[in-house]
Amino acid sequence: MSLGPEQVQRIADLARIAVSEEELAAVAAQLNRVLALVDRLQAADTRGVEPMAHPLDTEPGVVQRRRADEVTEPDRREEFQALAPQCEAGLYLVPRVLE
Amino acid sequence: MTVLDETVAGLARALAARRVSAVELAGLFLRRIRDLDPRLNAFITVDEERCLAEARASDERRARGEPASVLDGIPLAHKDIFCTRGLRTTCGSRMLADFVSPYDAHVVERLARAGALTLGKTNMDEFAMGSSSESSWFGPVRNPWDTRRVPGGSSGGSAAALAARMAPAATGSDTGGSIRQPAAMCGVCGLKPTYGTVSRYGMVAFASSLDQGGPMARSAEDLGLLLNAMAGHDPRDSTSLERPLGDCTRALDLELSGLRIGLPQEYFGAGLQPEVGARVMEAVRWFERQGARIVELALAHTALAVPAYYVLAPAEASSNLARYDGVRYGHRASDYGDLADMYRRTRAEGFGAEVRRRILVGTYVLSHGYYDAYYLQAQKVRRLIARDFAEAFARCDFVLGPTVPGTAFAIGERTHDPVQLYLGDIFTIPASLAGLPALSIPCGFDAAGLPVGLQIVGPHFSEPRLLGAAHRYQQATDWHRRVPPETPL
Numbered sequence: 001m002s003l004g005p006e007q008v009q010r011i012a013d014l015a016r017i018a019v020s021e022e023e024l025a026a027v028a029a030q031l032n033r034v035l036a037l038v039d040r041l042q043a044a045d046t047r048g049v050e051p052m053a054h055p056l057d058t059e060p061g062v063v064q065r066r067r068a069d070e071v072t073e074p075d076r077r078e079e080f081q082a083l084a085p086q087c088e089a090g091l092y093l094v095p096r097v098l099e
Numbered sequence: 100m101t102v103l104d105e106t107v108a109g110l111a112r113a114l115a116a117r118r119v120s121a122v123e124l125a126g127l128f129l130r131r132i133r134d135l136d137p138r139l140n141a142f143i144t145v146d147e148e149r150c151l152a153e154a155r156a157s158d159e160r161r162a163r164g165e166p167a168s169v170l171d172g173i174p175l176a177h178k179d180i181f182c183t184r185g186l187r188t189t190c191g192s193r194m195l196a197d198f199v200s201p202y203d204a205h206v207v208e209r210l211a212r213a214g215a216l217t218l219g220k221t222n223m224d225e226f227a228m229g230s231s232s233e234s235s236w237f238g239p240v241r242n243p244w245d246t247r248r249v250p251g252g253s254s255g256g257s258a259a260a261l262a263a264r265m266a267p268a269a270t271g272s273d274t275g276g277s278i279r280q281p282a283a284m285c286g287v288c289g290l291k292p293t294y295g296t297v298s299r300y301g302m303v304a305f306a307s308s309l310d311q312g313g314p315m316a317r318s319a320e321d322l323g324l325l326l327n328a329m330a331g332h333d334p335r336d337s338t339s340l341e342r343p344l345g346d347c348t349r350a351l352d353l354e355l356s357g358l359r360i361g362l363p364q365e366y367f368g369a370g371l372q373p374e375v376g377a378r379v380m381e382a383v384r385w386f387e388r389q390g391a392r393i394v395e396l397a398l399a400h401t402a403l404a405v406p407a408y409y410v411l412a413p414a415e416a417s418s419n420l421a422r423y424d425g426v427r428y429g430h431r432a433s434d435y436g437d438l439a440d441m442y443r444r445t446r447a448e449g450f451g452a453e454v455r456r457r458i459l460v461g462t463y464v465l466s467h468g469y470y471d472a473y474y475l476q477a478q479k480v481r482r483l484i485a486r487d488f489a490e491a492f493a494r495c496d497f498v499l500g501p502t503v504p505g506t507a508f509a510i511g512e513r514t515h516d517p518v519q520l521y522l523g524d525i526f527t528i529p530a531s532l533a534g535l536p537a538l539s540i541p542c543g544f545d546a547a548g549l550p551v552g553l554q555i556v557g558p559h560f561s562e563p564r565l566l567g568a569a570h571r572y573q574q575a576t577d578w579h580r581r582v583p584p585e586t587p588l
Contacts, residue, residue, distance in 0.1 A: 003463075008459070011458060011466070013443075014419075015445050015446075015490070016439070016442040017422070017443060018447035031459055031460060033244050033518050034460050034517065035460070037405065037465075037522075040344045040403065040406045041407060041410065041480055042472070044480050044483065046480060046483070051475050052478050052479070052480050053308060053478060054533050055395050055534025055535075056559060058485070058537070059559055061341075062285040062340065062342075065337055066337070067337075072442040072580070076201060078386075079201045080375075080427070080428075083198070083199075083427065083428035084426065084427055084428060085425060085430075088548075092426050092427060094426055095436070095437050095441055096437075
């Protein structure tokens with residue numbers, strides 16, 4: 001299966017990455033080469049095989065832990081907000097969303 | 100032998116015997132960096148003042164008779180994927196070009212607590228996505244063995260710094276080979292530990308089911324000393340294992356007689372540079388002469404490892420990198436319209452071509468209607484690859500083979516053919532998918548004088564024995580002690 005410029009534009013929109021008209025054909029060509037590589041997976045016989053999400057899921061005692069829903073971190077709001085491109089009165093500034 | 104050429108173990112002995120001070124060591128390596136790095140570009144950030152202050156504190160601890168650990172006073176370089184409080188962390192990206200983390204990564208914290216000094220932050224492929232260290236926003240890293248060539252990647256800055264004796268030890272991270280592959284191409288040593296051994300806290304996320312930090316150095320023994328300080332349970336990483344590895348240097352005198360060494364036929368087939376195969380087989384013969392037994396075996400799904408990886412890693416990357424939106428930290432486009440436009444332009448400007456490509460691939464394979472065919476199928480193939488190894492380890496103790504099919508290639512040679520670059524990771528990706536510990540050590544050179552890496556893969560939690568096998572080999576060979584002619588001592 002091969003992606004055309006329109007599909008690539010749609011994927012780029014989903015990924016929130018601007019791709020210009022001029023770039024579209026080249027980006028599509030490269031994505032198609034990667035997809036041709038990964039399409040080799042379709043030939044594998046995986047009937048009855050459990051998907052593996054964690055590489056140690058067959059090791060006894062290995063689990064993904066959950067922590068208690070408790071506050072453990074100190075409040076460092078000002079320090080964190082100092083990293084923001086635009087911040088005012090304790091709020092992150094972005095372009096207006098609601099008129 | 101000069102101090103610059105010493106191993107971590109040797110420097111630790113010299114520090115303990117007061118033959119050298121931490122301040123002297125820091126000064127020597129910082130000067131070496133000043134001399135050589137303009138040519139190699141292995142470092143993104145070096146903070147001399149900070150390093151010297153750490154060194155003075157180390158010397159004071161030692162003068163009081165209270166060294167923090169065997170590593171107290173040892174200078175090291177951190178891959179720029181590990182967050183360092185007060186010292187910028189770029190991950191090789193324009194997106195984070197000015198980012199100064201408000202906290203230290205777990206690995207950074209642990210090594211600092213052990214008394215190690217931070218020389219600086221090493222260059223890398225952007226967001227660790229690459230195998231050549233060419234995709235960095237800060238320019239390509241050059242291989243000390245031939246500065247026209249790549250050092251491998253993504254931890255290419257750490258590998259080049261070690262090879263050029265700009266640092267005796269470094270950290271790296273490995274998602275599909277990013278520690279082992281540059282170690283092989285630069286003639287140094289690198290270990291990717293069992294998944295979950297080293298906390299990912301503060302290590303910029305790429306593909307979370309694969310990402311694993313690990314040590315890089317110039318001897319197997321040094322890898323063990325570093326891993327001892329890096330490994331350990333961390334409640335802040337939900338995948339951090341509670342099972343302790345114990346002292347990773349405890350099996351350095353491993354008995355090789357009777358050891359079963361697996362040679363997978365798939366690792367010695369077409370596409371392997373003949374000289375690489377020859378060097379690896381010479382190492383295999385050495386183990387045989389020590390009494391090890393060769394077990395021929397098959398890892399039947401090897402050819403599917405790269406395709407599975409290039410579904411799983413981009414899929415996980417596309418969701419991990421969604422956080423870079425120009426709102427809370429990192430780059431923001433200067434010119435934009437509405438919010439959606441701000442996101443799109445910020446991400447188009449902040450990410451380089453390879454990162455954008457992987458995010459797009461990941462977004463596609465996770466999108467509605469394609470999830471089962473790609474992501475789920477890749478996870479099933481991942482299981483098949485893990486099973487291949489489990490069956491192999493029922494018949495052998497370790498799997499040996501080349502780390503990379505070829506030696507270092509020229510800068511620019513593969514930038515226009517990402518798929519060709521991806522296929523070069525065929526021998527490192529399988530162990531990553533299976534979460535297995537694997538290391539690369541030098542085992543010789545090709546006719547052009549470029550280093551060849553030997554990969555040894557073991558069962559989960561076999562790090563001490565892996566390091567033992569590598570250490571025994573290094574006691575009998577000196578490939579790991581060779582100095583690149585372009586960066587003489």
